[in-house]
Amino acid sequence: MASDLPLSAFRIFEAAARRRSFKEAAGELNLSASAVSHAMSKLEESLGVPLFERVGQGIAPTTAGEALLDHVSRAFAELHRGLDMISTRGSQLLRLHCAPSFAAQWLTPRLAGFLRDHPGMEVRLAAGMDYARFTNDEFDADIVYGPPRGEGLLRMPLGVETVTPLCDPSRAEQIKKPSDLFRHPLIQSDTKLVRWPHWFDKNGLTAPASAALRFDRSFLALTGAADGLGVALESTRLAEREMTIGRLVAPLAGRSVDIHYTGHHLVFPPSSRRREPLRIFARWLARELSVSPSSELE
Known part of the structure; x- marks a missing residue:
């Protein structure tokens, strides 16, 4: 009987029919393709x-599948609206x-x-280098560093960041040109996409064989530079607070070639885009960073 079928079967059907x-x-859905195929065969x-037919290398809903998709999609939308309506705290x-450094330094x-x-x-905020998997509905979204991973996720780029050498003001007085950096300890963030060899190459120089200090988080590198340990190669966005109060400065601003790249993205599963808190946060995030909000949340 159709009434005995689990709700999960229709969730899988909706995703497969929508994505073809x-x-x-x-x-x-963080399942295996064989699990999806098996679930659809049982349904x-x-x-x-038959709900699907083979079309070239892919699939497409049959006439019956298209009819069912229309009803299932509207049913899930109505279910989400109902849950948000009765769950005041949840909504x-x-x-x-x-990502830890973005959370600590900017957010x-x-x-x-x-x-x-x-x-x-x-707001319930968790920070970690591992990406959220969205397998158990624990998170609505993830602000990730580096290329977004995971099939089916929606994304909003968080704008271009500027990466430049940063240090404390007293050390900055001794740095007038890029080659002056050879006389100072360099701090490397091991998880950064942009590292010292990239910056030295951009400025026509060969980087030292290794950095004097290595950290696994940008916020540690920034703290070390502000405390006088050396020069960090970091994003001015992440260093904004320290630069505003004068604990960090960019000694080569206007005298060297900076690196510009998009380092962070807001990513979320399609199921989260219906949640009003995520819509509100994404619009606020876009305004704060002067970027375009995700069209997926409109």
């Missing part, structure tokens, strides 16, 4: 009607995962302003 691919549906058997809670200092401008909102 068992493989892409599997990526979105077709239970309903007594106001943003569950966010974030956390601004959360007070965000919460002040959006009374009633709650």
Whole structure:
């Protein structure tokens, strides 16, 4: 009987029919392609009607599949609206995962302003280098460093960042040109996409064989540079607070070639885009960073 079928079967069906691919549906739902195929075979058997047909290298819903997709899509949308309506706390809670340095250096200092401008909102923030997998509905979104991973995720680039040498003011007085850096300890962030060899190459120089100090987080490199340990090659966005209060300066600003790149993205599964807290946060994030908000959340 159709009434005995689990809700998960229809969730898998909706993803496969919408994406026209068992493989892409599997990526979105964090399942294997064979598990999706098996679930759809059981659903077709239970309903007594084929829901998919082979089209070239992919699949497409049959006429019956298209009809079912229309109803299932509207049913899930209505279910989400109902859950948000009755769960007052849940509808106001943003569950966010974030890259550690972005969380510590940029996001956390601004959360007070965000919460002040959006009374009633709650934020649960977790930081870690591992990307959120969205397998158990624990997070609504993730701010990731580096290329976004995971099939089926939606993304919003968080703008271009400038990477340049940064150090404390007293050390900066001794650095007038790029080659002056050879006389100072260099601090390397091991997880950064942009490293000292890239910067020296851009400026027509050969980087030293190794950095004097190595850290696995940008916020540690920035703290070390501000405390006088050496020169860090870091994003001015992450160093904004220290630069504003004068603990860090860019000694070669206007006298060297900086590196510009898009380092961070807001990523989220399609199921999260219906949640109003994520919509509110993404619009706020876009305004703060002067970037275009994701069209997927409109």
